[in-house]
Amino acid sequence: MKSKKSTSTANAKLDKEIKKLFLVNPLMNIKVCMQTLENLDNLKLKEKRDWVKKLNKEREDFLLNAIMDKDEIKKKLIRHINSWESHVGALQLDDILEIIDGTPFNLVDVAFDKLSPLSIANLLEKYLIGQHEYAQKLSLSFYLHIMRNNNHDVGVPNLNLLAYGPSGTGKTFGPQILSKIFGFKLGVVNCNNLVQEGIHGPHISDTLKEIYDDTEDDVEEVEKAVILFDEFDKLFSRGEFNERVLHELLNFIDDDNSVTFSNGYNDVVRVSTKNMLFIFSGVFSGIEDVVRKRMGCSGLGFSKVSAPEIKGDYHDYVRDEDFATYFNRDELAGRILQYAHVNIMTEEVMVNILLNSKGSPLHFYVNYFKNKNINLELTEDGAKAIAAVANKKHLGVRGLKSTIFKVLSQDMYNLDKEEIIVDRDLVEKKKA
Numbered sequence: 001m002k003s004k005k006s007t008s009t010a011n012a013k014l015d016k017e018i019k020k021l022f023l024v025n026p027l028m029n030i031k032v033c034m035q036t037l038e039n040l041d042n043l044k045l046k047e048k049r050d051w052v053k054k055l056n057k058e059r060e061d062f063l064l065n066a067i068m069d070k071d072e073i074k075k076k077l078i079r080h081i082n083s084w085e086s087h088v089g090a091l092q093l094d095d096i097l098e099i100i101d102g103t104p105f106n107l108v109d110v111a112f113d114k115l116s117p118l119s120i121a122n123l124l125e126k127y128l129i130g131q132h133e134y135a136q137k138l139s140l141s142f143y144l145h146i147m148r149n150n151n152h153d154v155g156v157p158n159l160n161l162l163a164y165g166p167s168g169t170g171k172t173f174g175p176q177i178l179s180k181i182f183g184f185k186l187g188v189v190n191c192n193n194l195v196q197e198g199i200h201g202p203h204i205s206d207t208l209k210e211i212y213d214d215t216e217d218d219v220e221e222v223e224k225a226v227i228l229f230d231e232f233d234k235l236f237s238r239g240e241f242n243e244r245v246l247h248e249l250l251n252f253i254d255d256d257n258s259v260t261f262s263n264g265y266n267d268v269v270r271v272s273t274k275n276m277l278f279i280f281s282g283v284f285s286g287i288e289d290v291v292r293k294r295m296g297c298s299g300l301g302f303s304k305v306s307a308p309e310i311k312g313d314y315h316d317y318v319r320d321e322d323f324a325t326y327f328n329r330d331e332l333a334g335r336i337l338q339y340a341h342v343n344i345m346t347e348e349v350m351v352n353i354l355l356n357s358k359g360s361p362l363h364f365y366v367n368y369f370k371n372k373n374i375n376l377e378l379t380e381d382g383a384k385a386i387a388a389v390a391n392k393k394h395l396g397v398r399g400l401k402s403t404i405f406k407v408l409s410q411d412m413y414n415l416d417k418e419e420i421i422v423d424r425d426l427v428e429k430k431k432a
Helices: 004-023 030-038 045-068 070-087 093-100 107-114 117-124 132-150 173-182 206-214 219-223 232-236 243-252 287-295 320-327 347-356 362-370 380-393 397-414 424-431
Strands: 161-164 186-190 226-230 258-262 268-272 277-282 338-341 375-378 419-422
Touching: 004 030, 004 045, 004 093, 030 070, 045 070, 070 093, 070 107, 093 107, 093 117, 107 132, 107 173, 117 132, 117 173, 132 161, 132 173, 132 277, 132 338, 173 186, 173 226, 186 206, 206 219, 206 258, 206 268, 219 268, 232 277, 287 320, 347 380, 347 397, 362 375, 362 397, 375 380, 380 397, 380 419, 380 424, 397 419, 397 424, 419 424
Parallel strands: 161 277, 161 338, 186 226, 226 277, 375 419
Antiparallel strands: 258 268
């Protein structure tokens, strides 16, 4: 005989699942949804399980139809969102994402009027934990990018962004998430081994060719892409900056220019860079020297006589113009209008990522074991133990990923359990 506690837990899980399934089922009558939700407390466990089965079938039918008749399904999605809001209240962007999950549509298609820098930032911070400044500035850049590419006559600026700070803190993850959510192609230029055109090796234009191939030669998709220059600071750590690479870079990111790339023998493709969004990321470990020099400080934590003293985190003293000094190229600094510092990962933030982030690295393992009907759960003390181990590696989220794998690798191989509870004891046992 089941205990009252286990029955209560089962009821709570079913109630949550039913509410979500009603939300994501545009084929359901909204009045039936409301009546059923109001009556949930009076339903028996079997009745709730029957509802879950029925609603899952409705959702499957809806997704099947979404592939067959896109125009009609898009209308149903918009009607469902509007109807739900009129009966229940305003939906957040992550609610709408759940509704359109598995369909060919994105937020721009069905909820363009609900987009704003604030709403995008609120959505992003459910994935990107502990990076409020970066989330805000990145969301503003993406919002303007959406405006430029969905209404070419609005005349809004192109807000290129530079993100700087420690590795493993989400500098790449943020653009990846927003590009996927809004249906933009993301091209990544690895600046660590970039060479000038005409020399054998990776070129800036290679990423355009990759997007062009991935979209089956769709120039329009290339021209509204998001381009991330990863490890951008590496371009300035070679002693003397390569002038030809600089010239190519400036031409590439120019507000109203076009560039070419080779698409095979004697086939050259030209694309406009006018509506592309450019993001630059790197550690930029030398920026503190620029700050010291500007402030007349001889070091962090102490100063010359009459010179101001730097206390705490030097990032609090960084100004946008410090990067112009760092680049030693005014024309480059003039093409980057926003600078965002990403914070080092604390253990507290890592725990929050594991337990609450929609981008938690744990989700991959939950899905892996779920495919084998194995339930994986992480306790709060287990999350704290993983965060403590990862923090010692100084690798941010990468440290979380490697620690989780070490804890679960043997179970991934054996697949001989019905349930895996990752608590402090398991982490302590596996980390050794």
